[in-house]
Amino acid sequence: MSDEDLRICPNCGQENAAFTLRCIRCGQELEGLFELEGFDSAATPAEEQPDEVVTSAEILNSLENSPLLADADQPVDEEPEGLAEAHEQDNSHLYDPDWLERIRQRAKEEEDATGELAKGTIAMDDQRTQEGRKQVDEAFDEIMRRIREQNEREKVRRSHRIESDLVDENGDPEWLRRIRELHPKQEDDIEESKPSSTKDDLDDEWTEQELQELLRREIGLPEETSDKPGDEITTEINTAEPIDGELEPGQDQPIENSPDQEDETTPEPEFFHNIPEDDQPPIIESEKEQTSQELDVSKTKDAQTPTDDDMNPEEGSAPEETSAEEEPEETEEEKPGAVDKDADGPQETAEEPEDEDEKPELAEVPASTEAVLPDLLMLKAQRERAKVFSDIISQEGRRTIAVLHKTTSTGKLGRLVLGLLLILGVLGAILIGSPGAMELPSVMPAAAFTKNLEAITPEDSVLIVLDYLAATRHDIEPLAEKVLEILKEKGNQPRIVTSNPENLWLAGNILDVSQHPLEYVPGGILGYLASGIRVSPSWGELPMDQAFTGDPDLFAGVDQVILVSDSADFVRTWLEQVSPWRTRMKTSAITTAFSAPILLAYYDSGQLQGVVAGVADGGAFSINQRAFQVGMLLMTVVLLLGMIMKADEDAQKRTEEPEQ
Amino acid sequence: MSTLDLLLMLTGLVLSLMVFGYLFGDTLLFGISMYTLVGMTAGFTVLVLVQKVIIPMVVNPLGTFPQTSAWLALVPLLLSILLIVLLFKKSSRVSGIPLGFLAGIMAAALIIGVSRGTLVPQLLSIVDAFDTAKTTSHGLPNWAGIFEAFMMLVGVLAVLFVFHHRKTSRKQDAFSVSWLDGLTGFGQVFIGITFGAVFVGLFSTGLVALIAYLQYLVDFVRLW
Numbered sequence: 063m064s065d066e067d068l069r070i071c072p073n074c075g076q077e078n079a080a081f082t083l084r085c086i087r088c089g090q091e092l093e094g095l096f097e098l099e100g101f102d103s104a105a106t107p108a109e110e111q112p113d114e115v116v117t118s119a120e121i122l123n124s125l126e127n128s129p130l131l132a133d134a135d136q137p138v139d140e141e142p143e144g145l146a147e148a149h150e151q152d153n154s155h156l157y158d159p160d161w162l163e164r165i166r167q168r169a170k171e172e173e174d175a176t177g178e179l180a181k182g183t184i185a186m187d188d189q190r191t192q193e194g195r196k197q198v199d200e201a202f203d204e205i206m207r208r209i210r211e212q213n214e215r216e217k218v219r220r221s222h223r224i225e226s227d228l229v230d231e232n233g234d235p236e237w238l239r240r241i242r243e244l245h246p247k248q249e250d251d252i253e254e255s256k257p258s259s260t261k262d263d264l265d266d267e268w269t270e271q272e273l274q275e276l277l278r279r280e281i282g283l284p285e286e287t288s289d290k291p292g293d294e295i296t297t298e299i300n301t302a303e304p305i306d307g308e309l310e311p312g313q314d315q316p317i318e319n320s321p322d323q324e325d326e327t328t329p330e331p332e333f334f335h336n337i338p339e340d341d342q343p344p345i346i347e348s349e350k351e352q353t354s355q356e357l358d359v360s361k362t363k364d365a366q367t368p369t370d371d372d373m374n375p376e377e378g379s380a381p382e383e384t385s386a387e388e389e390p391e392e393t394e395e396e397k398p399g400a401v402d403k404d405a406d407g408p409q410e411t412a413e414e415p416e417d418e419d420e421k422p423e424l425a426e427v428p429a430s431t432e433a434v435l436p437d438l439l440m441l442k443a444q445r446e447r448a449k450v451f452s453d454i455i456s457q458e459g460r461r462t463i464a465v466l467h468k469t470t471s472t473g474k475l476g477r478l479v480l481g482l483l484l485i486l487g488v489l490g491a492i493l494i495g496s497p498g499a500m501e502l503p504s505v506m507p508a509a510a511f512t513k514n515l516e517a518i519t520p521e522d523s524v525l526i527v528l529d530y531l532a533a534t535r536h537d538i539e540p541l542a543e544k545v546l547e548i549l550k551e552k553g554n555q556p557r558i559v560t561s562n563p564e565n566l567w568l569a570g571n572i573l574d575v576s577q578h579p580l581e582y583v584p585g586g587i588l589g590y591l592a593s594g595i596r597v598s599p600s601w602g603e604l605p606m607d608q609a610f611t612g613d614p615d616l617f618a619g620v621d622q623v624i625l626v627s628d629s630a631d632f633v634r635t636w637l638e639q640v641s642p643w644r645t646r647m648k649t650s651a652i653t654t655a656f657s658a659p660i661l662l663a664y665y666d667s668g669q670l671q672g673v674v675a676g677v678a679d680g681g682a683f684s685i686n687q688r689a690f691q692v693g694m695l696l697m698t699v700v701l702l703l704g705m706i707m708k709a710d711e712d713a714q715k716r717t718e719e720p721e722q
Numbered sequence: 723m724s725t726l727d728l729l730l731m732l733t734g735l736v737l738s739l740m741v742f743g744y745l746f747g748d749t750l751l752f753g754i755s756m757y758t759l760v761g762m763t764a765g766f767t768v769l770v771l772v773q774k775v776i777i778p779m780v781v782n783p784l785g786t787f788p789q790t791s792a793w794l795a796l797v798p799l800l801l802s803i804l805l806i807v808l809l810f811k812k813s814s815r816v817s818g819i820p821l822g823f824l825a826g827i828m829a830a831a832l833i834i835g836v837s838r839g840t841l842v843p844q845l846l847s848i849v850d851a852f853d854t855a856k857t858t859s860h861g862l863p864n865w866a867g868i869f870e871a872f873m874m875l876v877g878v879l880a881v882l883f884v885f886h887h888r889k890t891s892r893k894q895d896a897f898s899v900s901w902l903d904g905l906t907g908f909g910q911v912f913i914g915i916t917f918g919a920v921f922v923g924l925f926s927t928g929l930v931a932l933i934a935y936l937q938y939l940v941d942f943v944r945l946w
Contacts, residue, residue: 474747481745488929488936536934537927563770564763582774591831601790605798608778628927638839639831655923655930659916667847669839675923677930685933693929 081197083205091205218270240273480700487696491689498687507658507665508679511650511672514622515548522621524549524556525647527590527636528565528580530654534628535568536685537654537676542626543572545652556624559616561586583616584609587635593617594643623649630657637669650674731942738935848874880909 068077069092076087084091234242504512518524526545530538549556558573560566561583569580583589584606592606593616607614617640625633633651641649650672651661658675665673677685740755780802783795801820808817850856851871857864887906 478745484932485742485936488933489940492933492937492940533931534927537930563767566770567766582770584771584775584779588827588831603791605779605783605791605794608782609774634840635835638835642835642838655926656920658923659919663844663847667843669843676926678926685930686937689933689936690929693933694926697925697929 081194081201083201237273241276484693484696487692488689491692492686495688497689498691504679507662507670507673508675509672510665511652511674514648514650514671515545518549518552518554518622520553522554523619524554524622524624525617525620526556526558526624526626528558528560528569528626529562529632530568530626530628531562531564532568534654535571538626538628538652539568539572540677541652541674541679545624546573546578557581557612557616557620559583561589579611581610581612587632587639590616590636591639591643594640617644617647620644620647623647625649625651625653627651628654628657630660633657633661633670634664637664641669655679731945735939735942738939848878851875876908877912880905881912882909884909884913 069080069082070077071085071088071090071092073090074085074088076085078086078092082092526542528542546556556578558569558578559581560569563582566580566582569575573580583593585592589606589609592604596604596615596617598615603614610616625636627633630653633653637649641647648671649669651670651674653661653673653675655676655678658673658679661670661673661675664670677690737755737758740751743749743751743755780795780799783789783791784799786792801823804816804820807814808821811817848871851867851874856867857871859867883902884906887902
């Protein structure tokens with residue numbers, strides 16, 4: 063492309079293609095292409111041309127100054143005929159040069175004034191530029207079409223603006239009258255409850271697209287709003303424009319999803335959001351909310367809905383109730399099924415009994431928009447917190463922790479039957495037959511205890527520590543009593559102490575207190591620890607020494623310690639706290655069958671010289687042996703039956719779970 | 723049999739029957755018997771403490787001023803008074819002094835005692851189980867001793883791993899390795915055996931008490 067084909071933008075100086083309509087740099091329209099060459103296009107806009115009177119002298123002068131006329135390629139016959147005639151008639155005698163006169167003369171003489179040589183050249187040039195002209199014509203037609211469309215839109219906009227500015231005798235704008243035409247019944251209620259401030263504040267300007275959108279909603283076409291479940295604001299403010307608050311009835315109207323209408327009209331993408339705009343005053347939002355609520359009310363209420371004057375002022379100034387009552391409606395709107403539910407129209411909805419029941423609640427909606435404060439707009443998180451709070455309040459006084467073992471009547475009956483069965487069995491064994499005297503073989507810990515006991519000499523110092531309860535005395539005292547007998551036979555005089563006050567009178571069952579004084583060690587295991595660590599101070603005796611009738615050093619010279627305790631914890635604590643301080647002492651224990659399994663580990667580690675537990679290890683039953691055997695047999699049967707029943711129950715549960 | 727003994731036996735009979743009333747639930751008679759037991763035990767304990775502790779260890783030394791024992795007796799007396807304040811004001815800070823003193827001593831004693839009295843001796847016991855003196859007999863392997871030593875070691879590890887695996891499985895639900903699950907199950911067997919033995923011992927102790935008191939009732943009835 064040569065430089066002559068380029069066009070320079072008058073605005074920015076950018077070189078553009080010859081047929082470019084707009085500058086590629088600044089977008090300036092290059093309109094000079096469609097003007098007569100030689101004219102100053104910038105000075106004569108297209109719209110002003112008809113108004114101006116261009117004299118023939120000016121035209122001829124411009125033509126004369128135009129460099130295009132000097133161009134031989136420029137066809138002369140393209141000059142407008144009117145301009146040429148005016149030139150000949152008016153000013154031919156003033157400005158015609160010689161060469162022009164000669165051309166005219168030749169044109170009069172010849173049929174074709176261009177001449178044979180020029181004719182061939184012009185024909186060749188016409189052939190060459192024919193394509194370019196066609197493109198220019200197309201571009202011209204295109205730009206003219208655009209200008210016409212733009213003018214039409216501007217006219218329509220102006221007309222709508224003029225129409226929207228029209229206010230009838232009641233002061234209602236055009237858009238409101240259109241809505242009234244669409245809602246002839248509801249509008250009466252709206253007008254009654256609508257505050258005057260709302261009219262003043264709302265923008266009256268409606269565009270054609272908004273009206274079409276409104277019409278589309280009214281005829282039931284699907285709308286593309288942002289009524290999503292995840293919207294943050296729970297109160298219904300579906301449009302950002304203040305006037306859209308009036309459109310809430312349209313949104314709340316039942317949407318008839320007729321496929322024909324959906325096919326005919328393509329819904330325009332319209333983005334709604336419920337987030338209040340920062341630049342909008344909050345009172346407007348509350349007014350919109352209020353207006354939507356009123357419109358909802360007008361849908362469900364009949365014409366006798368109480369107005370502002372009829373409403374109780376307290377009810378009108380109770381926005382909390384409004385927020386609470388608003389939720390079910392919102393939920394219904396958010397549900398997909400809500401469309402089907404209201405598909406019969408607002409009139410039929412109002413006739414439903416459920417909605418009639420809601421009438422009193424809906425009547426409590428505050429009529430005044432000023433009653434709804436902007437800070438009462440609840441966010442979703444706030445609503446969830448409120449729900450949690452209400453749940454907490456409702457659960458007050460109720461049981462929150464599940465009962466692990468719920469006592470049922472069946473459980474009580476089973477426990478009674480089991481207890482009675484055991485009692486009857488033991489009673490029968492006691493009453494019927496001999497008590498029995500079967501010698502059972504001793505286990506290793508019991509054998510070690512017996513061996514250790516037999517190794518005690520009369521010179522050995524033996525300390526017996528009592529620590530058991532009355533409930534277990536029948537399991538322990540026979541063994542302790544037997545040990546004391548053996549020691550007595552050996553001529554050994556043990557020292558007996560206890561830190562349990564209960565043992566002070568329980569010991570009377572196993573020994574003669576007059577012969578074996580029982581000493582009390584205060585402080586429990588800490589008292590034994592203090593005695594074990596005992597350091598004799600140089601300044602006198604410790605207060606602890608006042609508790610002992612004999613030697614204050616409890617463990618002085620002690621060779622054997624026999625712990626008589628029904629608690630494995632006491633024995634373990636003794637081994638942990640006292641024995642490490644007195645390593646030369648040999649410790650053995652008389653305990654219950656319940657504590658024996660726990661203490662066997664200490665026997666295996668050598669910390670206990672022997673353990674004898676319960677009447678079974680004693681080798682000499684002080685109780686009815688047959689009754690003991692009957693009781694154990696009954697309990698074994700019960701345990702086996704219980705395990706079988708539990709396994710059967712679990713198996714049934716496992717088979718039922720896959721079926722479910 | 724004297725009248726006093728007869729009254730005591732009759733009282734014992736009534737109280738025993740009231741305790742047996744627990745078969746019908748937590749009835750009023752069972753509650754009365756329990757409250758009687760607790761009240762009598764507490765009263766007896768107070769008497770013992772006054773007679774065996776407070777008078778000889780606190781009151782008597784105070785009469786020996788200005789001896790050292792008297793000054794020393796002031797320490798438990800002061801601490802006891804601070805504890806008494808707790809009866810009237812439960813959030814009393816001064817009452818925290820003797821309680822803190824007691825709790826600190828108990829904590830220190832327990833930590834040292836568990837280490838010296840249980841942890842180290844039990845670990846040494848496991849190691850000693852593999853001693854050649856126990857695993858061999860007359861120059862030949864003592865298979866029973868070896869089996870016992872290995873079972874002891876595996877049992878301890880498995881039981882410890884039960885709790886460890888249970889803790890990790892709570893954090894990571896998808897964490898599951900077959901051999902670890904098997905070891906956990908093996909440890910659960912040991913725990914089950916231990917709990918079974920404890921339950922049998924508990925039932926045995928209770929059964930002995932039941933037989934003893936039923937025997938007591940039968941003997942009482944046979945007196946008539």
